[in-house]
Amino acid sequence: MLRDDFLWGGAVAAHQVEGAYDEGGKGLSVVDVLTAGSHNVPRRITDGVQPGEVYPNHWAIDAYHRFEEDIDLFAQMGFKALRTSIDWSRIYPRGDDDQPNEAGLAFYDRVFDCMRAHGIEPVVTLVHFEIPLRLAKEYGGWGNRQLIDFFERYATTCFERYHGKVTYWMTFNEINNQYNFRNELYGWTNSGVRFSRATDPERLMYQAAHYEFVASARAVMAAHRIDPALKVGCMVAANPVYPFSCHPDDALLAMDAQHDTLFFSDLQCRGYYPGYARKLFECRGWDMDITAQDLDELAAGTVDYLGYSYYLSNTIDHTAQPTDDYDPIACSDPRMVDNPFVPSTEWGWRIDPKGLRYMMKLFDERYALPQFIVENGIGLVEELNAAGTVEDDARIAYLRAHIEQMERAVDEDGVDLMGYLVWGCIDPVSFSTGEMKKRYGFIYVDVNDDGSGTGDRFKKKSFDWYRKVIQSNGKDLA
Ligand code: BGP
Numbered sequence: 001m002l003r004d005d006f007l008w009g010g011a012v013a014a015h016q017v018e019g020a021y022d023e024g025g026k027g028l029s030v031v032d033v034l035t036a037g038s039h040n041v042p043r044r045i046t047d048g049v050q051p052g053e054v055y056p057n058h059w060a061i062d063a064y065h066r067f068e069e070d071i072d073l074f075a076q077m078g079f080k081a082l083r084t085s086i087d088w089s090r091i092y093p094r095g096d097d098d099q100p101n102e103a104g105l106a107f108y109d110r111v112f113d114c115m116r117a118h119g120i121e122p123v124v125t126l127v128h129f130e131i132p133l134r135l136a137k138e139y140g141g142w143g144n145r146q147l148i149d150f151f152e153r154y155a156t157t158c159f160e161r162y163h164g165k166v167t168y169w170m171t172f173n174e175i176n177n178q179y180n181f182r183n184e185l186y187g188w189t190n191s192g193v194r195f196s197r198a199t200d201p202e203r204l205m206y207q208a209a210h211y212e213f214v215a216s217a218r219a220v221m222a223a224h225r226i227d228p229a230l231k232v233g234c235m236v237a238a239n240p241v242y243p244f245s246c247h248p249d250d251a252l253l254a255m256d257a258q259h260d261t262l263f264f265s266d267l268q269c270r271g272y273y274p275g276y277a278r279k280l281f282e283c284r285g286w287d288m289d290i291t292a293q294d295l296d297e298l299a300a301g302t303v304d305y306l307g308y309s310y311y312l313s314n315t316i317d318h319t320a321q322p323t324d325d326y327d328p329i330a331c332s333d334p335r336m337v338d339n340p341f342v343p344s345t346e347w348g349w350r351i352d353p354k355g356l357r358y359m360m361k362l363f364d365e366r367y368a369l370p371q372f373i374v375e376n377g378i379g380l381v382e383e384l385n386a387a388g389t390v391e392d393d394a395r396i397a398y399l400r401a402h403i404e405q406m407e408r409a410v411d412e413d414g415v416d417l418m419g420y421l422v423w424g425c426i427d428p429v430s431f432s433t434g435e436m437k438k439r440y441g442f443i444y445v446d447v448n449d450d451g452s453g454t455g456d457r458f459k460k461k462s463f464d465w466y467r468k469v470i471q472s473n474g475k476d477l478a
Contacts, residue, residue, distance in 0.1 A: 010425020027093025095132030141192025217301025309375030
């Protein structure tokens with residue numbers, strides 16, 4: 001049985017819904033220079049905002065002006081919680097400013113007040129792919145230790161300002177995406193770094209991650225100093241890696257490849273470098289900037305809960321020929337292969353509900369911490385029908401199958417689960433492709449890839465379905 005105070009709801013991120021990229025004193029962030037892409041066309045990083053380029057996050061779905069309407073719709077579904085992020089560049093427009101931007105702070109006051117007025121608990125990510133562009137360009141992003149101090153100031157400003165309004169926080173969204181350091185998008189959005197331009201991209205990825213771990217630990221400590229009741233979690237993309245066969249080499253390779261998630265959760269949940277990571281640094285001969293004080297802070301600032309997204313599973317084959325011709329969005333290792341037992345979405349994301357239970361068990365056995373599923377969902381091509389709705393049965397089937405596995409992990413495996421949030425509860429701009437066409441929501445938004453459309457909101461079929469799921473605390477999935 002799910003707990004009585006189970007946090008059912010949805011999740012979005014500031015840059016994927018707000019738009020208004022140059023309003024309210026906001027500075028540019030790393031996503032403001034990302035062009036539109038598609039499944040086969042990668043988003044490009046431009047040198048500043050360039051005329052003639054298309055930047056979907058500049059307008060997104062205009063939640064900056066329409067959030068009250070959106071929150072009202074979420075309340076109609078009975079949401080207990082809504083996850084969003086604070087865009088760092090609204091609070092400290094340049095990242096290294098001495099004083100925060102009052103207009104940015106006031107905007108999120110209004111957002112959180114509105115949620116509270118509707119009985120919705122805010123769950124807030126401090127960095128969801130949104131670091132101020134200046135920190136990337138002038139400081140080299142998280143490759144620079146100075147960012148720890150800038151982040152700590154930003155996090156502390158938020159904890160103090162929103163004290164009494166926000167209890168649940170997360171530090172860095174999907175901090176482990178950058179493990180796939182060959183992918184430009186991930187390095188840029190996680191860390192504001194273009195790893196491919198570094199002499200040793202892999203070393204730089206670990207260095208940037210280290211500074212983020214220290215920053216995250218300091219944020220946990222700062223939050224607890226302000227109020228021990230505040231809960232700060234980490235956030236990883238949880239993708240199980242299965243061995244392709246029962247060949248022992250596949251089994252061992254899958255264990256190693258699973259470090260694409262576990263390295264990051266190990267550091268934040270346990271607070272120390274695992275032996276496999278120390279050995280890797282030693283074998284590579286890397287002289288990492290990791291101080292004794294850093295190690296103390298990591299140990300003192302472990303997270304209160306483990307937050308994660310779940311979308312897909314991976315499968316690895318030790319005989320597969322590594323090639324550069326693989327989809328770096330969906331796989332962190334070129335030896336990942338298709339899994340004949342699971343289907344894929346139009347964007348090549350493997351649909352595997354049991355993979356969710358697999359990760360829940362794995363995390364529980366490894367950390368025994370409360371868990372929070374802060375993203376799960378499916379991107380589909382959808383159009384409004386004549387009745388002004390979308391018959392999104394495929395979404396209902398996807399969510400139902402995942403919730404069933406989630407409930408088994410709680411009921412049969414004893415996982416301590418705080419809540420479940422559906423990604424993109426209102427159609428957002430896709431992170432990986434910049435498309436509107438890849439839709440996730442219970443609510444359809446009339447915005448097209450090029451930004452045209454009325455911006456109006458329409459309830460899909462899944463809207464009422466999810467309302468019943470929440471009302472019954474997960475018992476009625478029909
Ligand atoms: C995660 C991100 C989200 C989100 C989601 C779906 O990686 O945390 O920001 O967008 O995945 O991905 P996409 O939008 O690329 O389909």
